[in-house]
Amino acid sequence: TKTPDRASENVTDVLDPENLKKILASDPRPLAVLDKDGIYMLIVSISSEDEKNFTVQVDMSLKGTYGYLSAVDWPFLPFYGVMCGVYVLYAIGWLLVSALQWRDLLRIQFWIGGVISLGMLEKAVYYAEYQSINYTGYSVQGAVLFAEVLSCLKRSLARLLVIIVSLGFGIVKPRLGAMLHRVIIVGGAYFIMASVEGCLRTLKPKNNPDHLQTFLGVGLALVDSGICWWIFSSLSQTTRTLRLRRNVVKLSLYRHFTNTLIFAVLASIVFMVWVTFDHRTVECLTDWKELWFDEGYWQLLFSVVLLVIMFLWRPTNNNQRYAFTPLLDAADDEFDEDFQQPANDAFEGMKMRGGKPGSLPSKDKQDNNSAEDDLKWVEETIPSSLSDTALPSLMDSDEEIMTVRFERNKME
Template structure:
């Protein structure tokens, strides 16, 4: 009967050096203990007690795995701690940025409002992810709507961050007062990246086919690489303009910003090579304890870049040193144009002189 708690049979067998437990219970609550760190497989076999009787029966089976940290898996536990720590860090960064903005609100730059928006979205994203992992830990169930919402938040945050880096590399509010015709291109690229990012994230969390997820990830990767090249080209042009204007303060700011992005690109390439070798090309993933790093690294790298941007463009009493000054910059533009004309004329004169010498 279902209320009977007696174990009818129990035996152990050696299979390939592993001890296999065969246990038959009549108790509806069957429990077993797995190894701490080894591959294992549970086999549940159903058999009729009296096969002679032709009886109709149905079985409702619910399998749950519970460990030291409740229902959450051992590979996801470090990721939950990571999101908790990052959520606290984003809250502290948000409070600090809000206080600095309140102290120097008269001198705030436009780009500093963008930075505040990225911080807020990052804080909200980490909070939603942490709440999702908490639900898995205590209830053993994943709230699908929360996961999709977190992915959409992540896509919006990454889009806003890339637009922030693009307008910073173009010198918006620092070298030029407005983007002009480039504004429509920046908005279009941002919307395109947002669309690709949302589609890729939703397909990934909904456990779609690997080929379909890869098909959605390829355009996103190509667009990301194109944006990276465009950002470095824009930075080179902006720094050249500042060098010709002899604006040492703004040039130093953009040098630090460029070095940060170069470090991020190098770190990304090294990490991609490591993850490909460790997780993708490995026939047996023995380093399952490090799986959480594959997801945490990109968010940590993003937060590091954001922290550097916050430090470089922090609200302060000297904000106006980085702001666009119409009188100074217009005069500088005339000097730059004159210098470029002189350089071009000197080069032309040198070429003519060389030609005469040959004749």
């Protein structure tokens, strides 16, 4: 540390704006020069010669070779710059493929576009804030709070996106029904809690214990755990439904999506264990330059998961194969009813042998008698071997029935 003789000058002369300008103009050298990044303590001692009470305003400026950002926060500047560029590429790529297939876009794909837009705006605001601090040395509190609220909104929307995808909205079922209110309540609760916790974390000094912030952090962890359980239980039900319907295309899509979420959960658990033992439980933190990674890791993990979701649900020429089809993706009861309908139509007018005598109206007895005569003639005339041979052609397999219904749906 080098301390010039000017540090012993009269304090009142140094604090005077005019004298300060003259001093900086004549000798721009700082009061102290540090040749190594680190954590330092600056002690300022001011005493009065006549021992009277006085008020002193001290303006302290700490500037490195790269700007006013501290060594702990400086890595965020290039990090958010790179992340902003990544989200710009995400947005451009998603916009191009969506424009090519704009006629067949799914509602899920609009949700993905909204998450990308919020992520791009969030990273741009954070980068602008750190760039402003590095250039001027002052932090605009309103911009920081705005960026934090944007981040909470993006995280909430992302969780809602994963929930509605796991529920099969737009792919297995046409609407969420009563489940929509639960989704909105969970998303709103998470957004409110995350916004309050983020604003408190931004406004209050770091490493300053606060009971409300701790309570909100625990609440967010519980809400995240509940959302995680809801997502995987819904995915289990959705994949089971697709297996019953033998929809191989959608089942493969959901299997890849489930594997991606499992990877994200495992990566989160491993990182939290590492942070706990490496940064939280140590008495002397030596790798303080890596503290920025505690926050940057979650941004990187989210961007990777979002990229996988974009790839799985990208707009293609066969985009509608992932969409909900009213005939193919109806509910189980509707499916059974539609499956039995062709048989009912084919055998309409035949006598039900299990029915009670006299259950039919008297005006239909003559028609039924003629139908019985026709059946009797068929049994006597057509050999049983011929009927056994022709019967399988009339009773289509499940795959053929599904194909026929899909073709009918396209014609309609």
